[in-house]
Every structure is written in C-alpha cells, then in structure tokens.
Amino acid sequence: MMFGRSRFLAKSVSRNISSVNTRRLASTKSLKETIQEIVPAKQEQLKKLKAEHGQTVVGQVTVENIIGGMRGIKAMLWDSSVLDPMEGIRFHGMSIPEAQKALPPAPGGKEMTAEGMFWLLLTGQVPTAEQTQQLSLELAERAELPKFVEELIDSLPNTLHPMTQLGMGVAALNHDSAFQSAYERGIKKTEYWTYAYEDCMNLVAKLPTIAARIYRNIYQPKKSIAAIDKSKDLVGNYVNQLGFGHNENFTEYLRLYIALHADHEGGNASAHTAHLVGSTLADPFISYAAGLYSLAGPLHGLANQEVLRWQISMLSEVGNNFSKDDIKKYLWATLNKGQVVPGYGHGVLRNPDPRFVALQAFCKGHEDLMASPMVKLVAETAEVAPDVLKEHGKTKNPFPNVDAASGCVLYHYGLTQFKYYTVIFGISRALGAATQLVWARALGLPIERPKSFSIDALEKLAKN
Numbered sequence: 001m002m003f004g005r006s007r008f009l010a011k012s013v014s015r016n017i018s019s020v021n022t023r024r025l026a027s028t029k030s031l032k033e034t035i036q037e038i039v040p041a042k043q044e045q046l047k048k049l050k051a052e053h054g055q056t057v058v059g060q061v062t063v064e065n066i067i068g069g070m071r072g073i074k075a076m077l078w079d080s081s082v083l084d085p086m087e088g089i090r091f092h093g094m095s096i097p098e099a100q101k102a103l104p105p106a107p108g109g110k111e112m113t114a115e116g117m118f119w120l121l122l123t124g125q126v127p128t129a130e131q132t133q134q135l136s137l138e139l140a141e142r143a144e145l146p147k148f149v150e151e152l153i154d155s156l157p158n159t160l161h162p163m164t165q166l167g168m169g170v171a172a173l174n175h176d177s178a179f180q181s182a183y184e185r186g187i188k189k190t191e192y193w194t195y196a197y198e199d200c201m202n203l204v205a206k207l208p209t210i211a212a213r214i215y216r217n218i219y220q221p222k223k224s225i226a227a228i229d230k231s232k233d234l235v236g237n238y239v240n241q242l243g244f245g246h247n248e249n250f251t252e253y254l255r256l257y258i259a260l261h262a263d264h265e266g267g268n269a270s271a272h273t274a275h276l277v278g279s280t281l282a283d284p285f286i287s288y289a290a291g292l293y294s295l296a297g298p299l300h301g302l303a304n305q306e307v308l309r310w311q312i313s314m315l316s317e318v319g320n321n322f323s324k325d326d327i328k329k330y331l332w333a334t335l336n337k338g339q340v341v342p343g344y345g346h347g348v349l350r351n352p353d354p355r356f357v358a359l360q361a362f363c364k365g366h367e368d369l370m371a372s373p374m375v376k377l378v379a380e381t382a383e384v385a386p387d388v389l390k391e392h393g394k395t396k397n398p399f400p401n402v403d404a405a406s407g408c409v410l411y412h413y414g415l416t417q418f419k420y421y422t423v424i425f426g427i428s429r430a431l432g433a434a435t436q437l438v439w440a441r442a443l444g445l446p447i448e449r450p451k452s453f454s455i456d457a458l459e460k461l462a463k464n
C-alpha cells in the first residue's frame with residue numbers, strides 16, 4: 001500500500017522540481033548498488049565540466065568577503081543540497097514540503113525518516129518504503145558499539161558536555177575504520193569511495209547508540225539501555241534507547257527533526273569542517289568528529305541549547321500568562337546587554353527558515369503541544385522578535401532559524417536537559433556530512449586549501 005503511494009508521490013514530485021539528471025524513483029536496488037550505478041556518470045559530468053568550463057568565472061571576491069568569514073563567496077562543490085537565501089534549503093532540488101510528501105514514512109508513522117533523507121541525499125533519488133526499511137535493518141545491524149567505545153563513554157565524567165563526549169565516541173570509532181586500513185594497505189584512488197561508504201554507514205548507524213548511552217549515563221545513570229530492535233527505524237531505536245519509546249509523537253517529531261537538519265549545503269561550519277578534514281583523506285569518523293566540534297559552538301548548532309536556556313529564563317520572568325509586550329521587553333533586555341538573541345539571524349538566509357516553519361507546523365498539528373507554555377512562548381517570540389531585531393538594526397536577517405524551534409517540543413515531552421540538544425542535531429548532520437564524504441572520494445576531490453592574505457598584503461592589493 002505504502003509502496004504504491006510513495007511511488008506515485010515521488011513521480012509527481014520529480015516532475016515538478018528542477019531536474020538533476022540522476023533523479024528518478026529508485027529501483028529495487030540497495031543503497032550501495034544505487035550509488036554504484038550513479039558514480040560513473042557523475043565522474044564523467046565533473047570531468048567534462050572541468051575540461052570545458054574550468055576557466056569560467058563564477059563570482060568576484062571582495063576585501064569584505066575575506067574579512068567577513070568568506071560569507072558570500074561561492075567556492076564549494078556540494079551536490080546534495082543548495083540554500084536559497086529567500087526560499088531556504090532544497091535537497092537535490094526538493095523543497096522541505098516536497099520532501100515531506102515524497103519520502104516514505106516509517107511503518108505506522110507520517111513523517112519522513114532519517115533513512116529516506118539519507119537515501120535522497122546520497123543518490124538524488126526517492127527510495128521506496130521497502131528500500132528505506134531495508135536500510136533501517138542494515139543500520140540496526142551495524143548499530144552495536146565496540147566494547148572499548150562503550151567503556152570509553154562510561155568512563156567520562158557526567159559533568160563533561162554531551163557534545164564533547166559525542167565527538168570522543170565518534171573519533172574512537174576510527175579504531176575500526178575500513179577506509180584507514182584500506183589506505184594503509186594501498187588501495188587505488190577509484191576504490192576510496194567504497195571504503196568511505198562502509199565507514200559512513202557505520203557512522204550513521206552507531207551515532208544514535210553513542211548518543212543514547214551519553215544521555216542515559218548523564219541523566220538516568222541507574223536505568224539500563226534497551227537493546228537495538230531490528231524491526232525499528234534508526235530514530236525508533238534511538239528514541240527507545242533514550243527511554244522515550246512509549247511516546248509516538250516524540251518519535252515522529254524526532255524523525256522530522258533528524259531528516260530536516262541533515263544537510264544545509266556545504267558552507268555551514270559543521271558540514272564544511274567535516275569536508276575539510278575529509279579532504280586530507282582522514283577517515284570519516286575523525287572527519288565527522290571534527291564536524292561535531294564545529295557544531296558545538298553557540299553561533300551554530302549549540303544555539304538550540306542556548307535558545308532553550310534563554311526561553312526558560314524568559315518564562316520564569318514573564319510567567320505562563322505572558323503578553324507580547326513582556327516578550328518584547330525581554331528581547332530588548334537581552335540586546336541591551338550586548339548579547340545575541342539565540343535562534344535568530346543567519347549567515348545566508350534572509351527569510352524565516354523553512355525548517356523552523358516545518359517544526360512549528362508539527363506543533364500546530366498536535367493539540368498537546370499547542371497547550372504547552374514553552375511551545376507557545378517560542379511561537380509568540382517568533383512573532384515579536386523580527387520587529388525588535390529590525391529596530392535594533394544590526395542583524396541582516398531578523399527572522400527565526402531552525403534552532404529557535406527545535407528544543408521546545410523536546411522540552412515539552414520531558415527531554416528537558418537542554419545541554420543535550422545539540423547531540424540530536426549531531427546525529428542528523430552526519431547524514432549530509434557522510435553523503436559529502438562518500439561523494440568527495442567518488443569524485444576524487446582534492447585536498448581543500450584556500451589562499452590567505454595578511455592585512456598588509458590586502459591593504460597593498462586594495463591600494464593598487
């Protein structure tokens with residue numbers, strides 16, 4: 001039944017969206033077979049592009065671009081998603097609502113899944129329900145951690161930030177890296193991607209197991225962790241191991257959350273870091289561990305923890321019967337202290353983030369969430385903040401980003417430990433980073449190494 005429905009939707013979606021020549025409904029092939037089939041054509045496309053248009057100018061670089069963190073410079077190759085400043089993210093050309101319609105849900109669910117998004121990012125194709133279920137099983141079979149990684153995580157003090165712990169656990173997985181050992185053996189460059197793929201599958205499969213262990217160790221140390229259930233999808237198992245398996249709404253929310261945060265083109269700090277480290281031929285585990293530490297900064301992924309910290313403190317000041325005026329005053333107090341309003345602004349976006357919109361739509365579809373003071377406060381803050389930030393006059397984008405919305409539902413459902421929130425983002429971003437790591441090796445992309453300038457050299461260049 002689901003097979004037919006998703007097939008129909010996928011066909012209509014692929015007719016409506018700008019085409020990439022690889023997009024079509026996936027066949028009955030496995031994920032690896034599907035990628036294998038696409039690799040030669042992509043390699044050829046890139047080779048031709050370089051040979052025929054290698055010298056085409058795509059933009060100019062100003063002194064401001066260089067001083068301003070390279071924002072605005074178009075300088076990265078990233079196939080899986082593109083961010084439009086006004087419209088937001090598209091995954092292989094597919095907007096968020098289109099992906100929500102096309103990607104098959106988990107059995108019994110409605111939301112798109114991590115597996116469906118991973119398949120779309122890696123292949124540019126919409127998988128069938130059977131293919132995503134097959135992928136779920138494959139990931140579940142890879143989910144178990146090596147004993148020494150469990151012991152490493154268990155040995156960490158519960159005062160160590162969950163993101164620091166996550167990065168350590170992920171980096172330690174490189175003990176068994178297929179890529180690293182194949183490189184040491186001396187494999188051909190054309191074979192790199194298959195070993196990178198093997199590591200990336202293990203990375204995606206084991207990340208939630210590490211993340212759940214960290215949660216239980218820190219916040220529920222006396223409870224045992226559920227075993228992996230091979231009949232569940234990646235998020236189903238993760239939620240179960242977190243101890244929230246009884247709450248289907250929570251599971252569905254995390255499916256949406258993890259699919260939505262997966263990829264945000266190449267230049268965001270976490271994806272870019274993983275790509276940069278991977279370009280040295282470091283294995284996918286240490287490449288992504290580096291990406292996780294980039295995600296752990298408050299201007300990037302850690303903003304979701306900061307949002308909740310800030311909204312909790314606002315709620316304790318304004319009380320449950322708050323007015324828009326109370327929120328406005330609190331916003332000004334934050335700004336007047338010289339602090340940023342967490343969850344607002346963006347390096348590229350110039351409109352409300354469609355991921356924020358999708359998460360808010362989830363809340364609107366659930367009565368219990370609409371009755372939650374925290375969910376209500378987050379929604380009303382988003383109505384008030386843009387005008388305040390416009391009046392404040394600094395930020396180029398006064399609208400909410402995804403981090404403004406992501407934590408309030410977790411909080412409502414009882415995952416109140418906001419220092420943990422970025423870990424969930426980290427599980428998701430692996431899908432995009434892993435996609436790039438596989439394709440960068442398949443396309444033989446070189447080590448990344450932009451040129452830098454000293455202030456004196458720039459000054460001289462500008463004066464001449």
Ligand SMILES: CC(=O)SCCNC(=O)CCNC(=O)[C@H](O)C(C)(C)COP(=O)(O)OP(=O)(O)OC[C@H]1O[C@@H](n2cnc3c(N)ncnc32)[C@H](O)[C@@H]1OP(=O)(O)O
Nearest residue numbers: 299300301303340341342343344345346347394395396401
């Ligand atoms: C998943 C994600 O990573 S989404 C982003 C998550 N981060 C946050 O929500 C943190 C709050 N937001 C910010 O700090 C910023 O908007 C960023 C980091 C996201 C983008 O930074 P930039 O590209 O430098 O933003 P922009 O060019 O608009 O900044 C101009 C000025 O506005 C300020 N500004 C930007 N956003 C905000 C904000 N939310 N509140 C107050 N001031 C802000 C900047 O600090 C900067 O001030 P300065 O001139 O004194 O240095």
Ligand SMILES: O=C([O-])CC(=O)C(=O)O
Nearest residue numbers: 264267268269347348401
């Ligand atoms: O695109 C960015 O710079 C930040 C962001 O929203 C993300 O990485 O999801």
